[in-house]
């Protein structure tokens with residue numbers, strides 16, 4: 192008899208929850224800062240029906256979890272599936288309509304606010320516009336977007352512009368685009384790369400964008416064994432393309448890097464002497480089958496010399512880490528602090544660890560916050576404190592922490608300037624939130 196191992200993405204706290212709830216009575220330890228009025232929203236895969244095997248985590252139907260903070264209290268939790276066409280039909284609701292989705296539409300990866308609209312995103316698809324109460328309102332296509340967009344658009348804090356890209360299986364394999372505050376696509380530029388690759392994220396400076404052409408290549412055969420149509424193909428090497436935001440495909444300069452994959456670059460910026468710096472969490476092997484990686488990874492600072500054409504890599508931290516965030520009012524300019532979660536150090540899955548990191552790139556030191564045994568953090572996002580706006584780390588770090596022993600989840604708020612200290616507040620949700628991807632604070 193052949194034993195079939197349980198799918199890791201349908202087990203433990205990766206397993207989906209079966210329902211949508213609204214809870215208004217939440218226990219909180221500590222005090223929610225009065226300045227926090229709004230919602231922490233976090234999304235992730237939560238397959239509604241038993242998925243076809245082999246099921247891959249990246250493909251589960253998106254569910255958004257929202258925790259409302261107001262008047263120094265946590266005033267409510269709710270969770271809702273994003274009404275993709277498939278979910279709307281499964282629930283007997285009318286699909287919201289809009290342009291046909293160019294790729295598999297799970298809407299499970301990220302949730303961001305742009306120009307007062309809350310966008311639920313998954314790569315390669317058109318976003319859904321969500322209400323604060325997590326109702327799915329409509330599909331967004333920006334009018335002329337040729338093919339969906341990344342789940343990781345950058346909202347330029349200085350220009351109120353959404354900067355993004357999309358990749359696809361047919362040439363051109365990559366497009367760069369920008370969207371203005373009115374939701375109008377203002378630029379679409381096809382970028383030449385040699386083969387279709389999974390490009391999860393990118394980076395942006397004030398004047399440049401960076402594309403990561405790394406060898407996680409499109410391969411339909413791979414879907415048969417891992418449920419996801421991409422294969423790690425190190426023979427193709429890796430490179431970073433740097434393009435002026437005002438430029439074209441002809442202006443892209445390519446820099447060879449180590450063969451690796453970088454899911455979420457932390458941030459990029461320009462130096463006074465004409466170099467581009469980007470901090471990247473790096474894995475050198477994406478593995479295959481069901482485990483996301485077989486490599487512990489590291490955090491590196493890459494410096495690209497636009498004149499000399501060279502890329503130099505400097506190891507900032509030899510530990511594996513992911514879900515990089517900064518104070519995003521600095522996006523595209525030099526940051527001193529960066530925040531990550533420890534990943535792949537304690538096991539093959541991203542949420543095996545109990546620790547998050549704060550990096551100080553000036554002193555080259557790291558502060559850890561360890562939540563303790565059986566408490567596993569997801570991505571933590573920086574939220575600025577208006578009373579400390581002069582300090583880059585003047586604010587809070589906010590994220591979900593799974594309490595494995597109690598089979599439920601906390602929303603934890605740390606003071607970013609007292610990162611290793613006790614939390615400012617811990618909102619104890621009475622249920623668990625499955626491990627997911629990205630979250631953001633949406634202030635009222």
Ligand SMILES: [Fe+2]
Nearest residue numbers: 391455628629
């Ligand atoms: Fe992501």
